[in-house]
Amino acid sequence: xxxxxxxxxxxxxxxxxxxxxxxxxxxxxxxxxxxxxxxxxxxxxxxxxxxxxxxxxxxxxxxxxxxxxxxxxxxxxxxxxxxxxxxxxxxxxxxxxxxxxxxxxxxxxxxxxxxxxxxxxxxxxxxxxxxxxxxxxxxxxxxxxxxxxxxxxxxxxxxxxxxxxxxxxxxxxxxxxxxxxxxxxxxxxxxxxxxxxxxxxxxxxxxxxxxxxxxxxxxxxxxxxxxxxxxxxxxxxxxxxxxxxxxxxxxxxxxxxxxxxxxxxxxxxxxxxxxxxxxxxxxxxxxxxxxxxxxxxxx
Amino acid sequence: xxxxxxxxxxxxxxxxxxxxxxxxxxxxxxxxxxxxxxxxxxxxxxxxxxxxxxxxxxxxxxxxxxxxxxxxxxxxxxxxxxxxxxxxxxxxxxxxxxxxxxxxxxxxxxxxxxxxxxxxxxxxxxxxxxxxxxxxxxxxxxxxxxxxxxxxxxxxxxxxxxxxxxxxxxxxxxxxxxxxxxxxxxxxxxxxxxxxxxxxxxxxxxxxxxxxxxxxxxxxxxxxxxxxxxxxxxxxxxxxxxxxxxxxxxxxxxxxxxxxxxxxxxxxxxxxxxxxxxxxxxxxxxxxxxxxxxxxxxxxxxxxxxxxxxxxxxx
Numbered sequence: 001x002x003x004x005x006x007x008x009x010x011x012x013x014x015x016x017x018x019x020x021x022x023x024x025x026x027x028x029x030x031x032x033x034x035x036x037x038x039x040x041x042x043x044x045x046x047x048x049x050x051x052x053x054x055x056x057x058x059x060x061x062x063x064x065x066x067x068x069x070x071x072x073x074x075x076x077x078x079x080x081x082x083x084x085x086x087x088x089x090x091x092x093x094x095x096x097x098x099x100x101x102x103x104x105x106x107x108x109x110x111x112x113x114x115x116x117x118x119x120x121x122x123x124x125x126x127x128x129x130x131x132x133x134x135x136x137x138x139x140x141x142x143x144x145x146x147x148x149x150x151x152x153x154x155x156x157x158x159x160x161x162x163x164x165x166x167x168x169x170x171x172x173x174x175x176x177x178x179x180x181x182x183x184x185x186x187x188x189x190x191x192x193x194x195x196x197x198x199x200x201x202x203x204x205x206x207x208x209x210x211x212x213x214x215x216x217x218x219x220x221x222x223x224x225x226x227x228x229x230x231x232x233x234x235x236x237x238x239x240x241x242x243x244x245x246x247x248x249x250x251x252x253x254x255x256x257x258x259x260x261x262x263x264x265x266x267x268x269x270x271x272x273x274x275x276x277x278x279x280x281x282x283x284x285x286x287x288x289x290x291x292x293x294x295x296x297x298x299x
Numbered sequence: 300x301x302x303x304x305x306x307x308x309x310x311x312x313x314x315x316x317x318x319x320x321x322x323x324x325x326x327x328x329x330x331x332x333x334x335x336x337x338x339x340x341x342x343x344x345x346x347x348x349x350x351x352x353x354x355x356x357x358x359x360x361x362x363x364x365x366x367x368x369x370x371x372x373x374x375x376x377x378x379x380x381x382x383x384x385x386x387x388x389x390x391x392x393x394x395x396x397x398x399x400x401x402x403x404x405x406x407x408x409x410x411x412x413x414x415x416x417x418x419x420x421x422x423x424x425x426x427x428x429x430x431x432x433x434x435x436x437x438x439x440x441x442x443x444x445x446x447x448x449x450x451x452x453x454x455x456x457x458x459x460x461x462x463x464x465x466x467x468x469x470x471x472x473x474x475x476x477x478x479x480x481x482x483x484x485x486x487x488x489x490x491x492x493x494x495x496x497x498x499x500x501x502x503x504x505x506x507x508x509x510x511x512x513x514x515x516x517x518x519x520x521x522x523x524x525x526x527x528x529x530x531x532x533x534x535x536x537x538x539x540x541x542x543x544x545x546x547x548x549x550x551x552x553x554x555x556x557x558x559x560x561x562x563x564x565x566x567x568x569x570x571x572x573x574x575x576x577x578x579x580x581x582x583x584x585x586x587x588x589x590x591x592x593x594x595x596x597x598x599x600x601x602x603x604x605x606x607x608x609x610x611x612x613x614x
Contacts, residue, residue, distance in 0.1 A: 023347055042415055047429040053487065054432060056455055069453050118338035125331045137342050139598060140350075141548050143590035144573045147356070147584060148349035151366070154499035171345055174338060181347040202327045234551045239521040239579060249439040253555055256443070263447055280433040282428060288435065289427075292492060293499035294539045 009214065013023040061267035068263045083268035093272060099197050103247060107169035108223050116219065119181030120207060131182060138175040146239050159286040160242025168236035173226035183295040184218030224284050225291040231277055248273040320450055334377045357588035360474055376589040386565065386573060392477060394569040398546040401485040405542060409493025417501050430491040442555030446471060471556055477566040493538050501533030540605055570594045
């Protein structure tokens with residue numbers, strides 16, 4: 001429904017704006033009333049469409065299952081924390097939260113160690129072909145690697161441990177970090193490095209003492225995104241995690257394999273997995289956006 | 300060059316120091332590969348061996364366990380898959396329906412929203428926050444959320460329809476409606492990504508061509524169609540490629556909402572879900588690998604087509 005409204009937005013707005021094509025100051029058309037109103041309406045609808053489902057999930061997580069089933073209690077109900085208590089205490093979600101956090105943290109740190117120098121070299125020496133090797137990891141369907149991985153790691157008795165999860169999540173994080181850091185280094189001027197080398201630093205020294213400190217914003221962007229993507233990853237953990245290393249998305253998925261769905265607790269669990277990542281994203285909005293749009297504007 | 304100079308100027312100390320110096324000298328001279336190689340080796344090892352193994356498996360009739368007795372069957376699996384009008388071809392069709400449908404909707408909506416957000420306005424910050432939230436939400440949780448909203452009996456979607464006086468829909472549980480509903484979910488989650496990319500492109504454009512066209516009397520549609528869009532071309536291609544690859548590989552929301560095999564009628568089974576099911580629900584590795592090899596080839600071919608055509612147009 002809203003789709004049609006927003007997609008009509010473009011063809012309509014022009015007509016309204018174009019009523020005064022020859023106006024001397026083009027920014028202030030004589031009849032500016034219609035487009036701003038239209039814009040506000042469209043943007044409000046957009047925001048509603050994106051936020052309402054999330055609000056619904058939050059609301060449902062505070063309802064008892066009886067209330068969720070009762071259409072008379074869509075908006076008016078007595079909020080309860082039982083679902084959260086149920087999820088956290090009886091289903092060991094603290095453990096899953098820790099697992100998700102631990103795997104995301106280590107895969108991010110290790111990917112940074114591998115990825116930042118690689119991105120630097122690939123950017124400074126324009127190694128586009130080598131970059132493609134790393135970016136292949138982003139293109140290839142994960143399933144096609146999972147069967148061999150599973151058996152190699154099972155033979156090494158690694159399946160079910162943290163190591164193999166970190167390794168598989170690094171596979172997601174590394175191409176992301178290389179991609180973001182490459183476009184960051186591409187836009188970082190080389191003058192300071194050159195000056196440092198003239199002053200007697202070796203190239204590696206210049207990288208370590210000059211470029212790295214200057215790259216903190218880029219590294220922050222890359223780490224936040226890598227953390228988010230690792231936290232959200234489902235497929236690798238679904239196959240490679242064991243009872244003790246299960247991550248949150250897998251835990252939530254297992255919730256519905258029982259006969260009847262405990263909707264209240266399921267929504268509470270969904271909130272528990274999404275809320276931390278949303279809070280992080282809100283506080284680091286600038287970085288998240290610049291990471292997601294890295295490399296998009298240079299063509 | 301600079302390396303040599305620094306190496307010589309300080310290199311007259313004790314032999315130990317010279318050894319260290321030589322080491323550092325060597326490291327600096329080979330820094331290109333010293334820096335790049337670890338990441339490349341890591342990725343190559345994790346890709347090359349499994350990929351070779353997958354290709355090998357696709358030529359055998361391995362079942363049950365990867366190391367079970369199996370015979371080399373040549374291209375028999377490929378023939379079988381090509382003749383499989385029951386699961387393979389429908390899954391292929393669904394993959395392309397899902398990807399092209401969702402991608403088209405995301406591009407149109409994303410462009411619309413990006414244009415609405417383009418010029419600064421009051422409250423911009425809040426709109427940006429709103430579009431960022433779906434993007435970072437965990438796909439499995441998103442799947443569960445929509446499962447509740449689209450539940451035929453207790454879901455809010457049908458409640459909304461009943462308020463407007465429309466009949467209830469089966470949504471995710473319907474045989475025909477499951478895939479379009481999932482496309483809607485994909486559009487909900489990933490349109491913001493397109494918005495952000497296009498917005499970054501739009502804000503990097505200079506105002507002058509737009510102003511010039513305005514002075515020449517072009518209306519806003521003409522200015523968008525003949526000025527902004529051509530300037531934005533490379534950004535649009537980046538958005539299409541990035542999102543397209545991920546859409547083809549969509550797994551999380553499909554598996555989280557429909558489970559094994561994409562539902563009881565396989566109504567939401569894409570190639571990725573099909574291959575996953577063959578691998579881990581049925582342990583039919585030979586066929587699974589065949590499907591995966593084909594799937595991978597399709598992705599590579601599409602990628603190549605997009606980048607190749609782009610280069611042709613540029614030159």
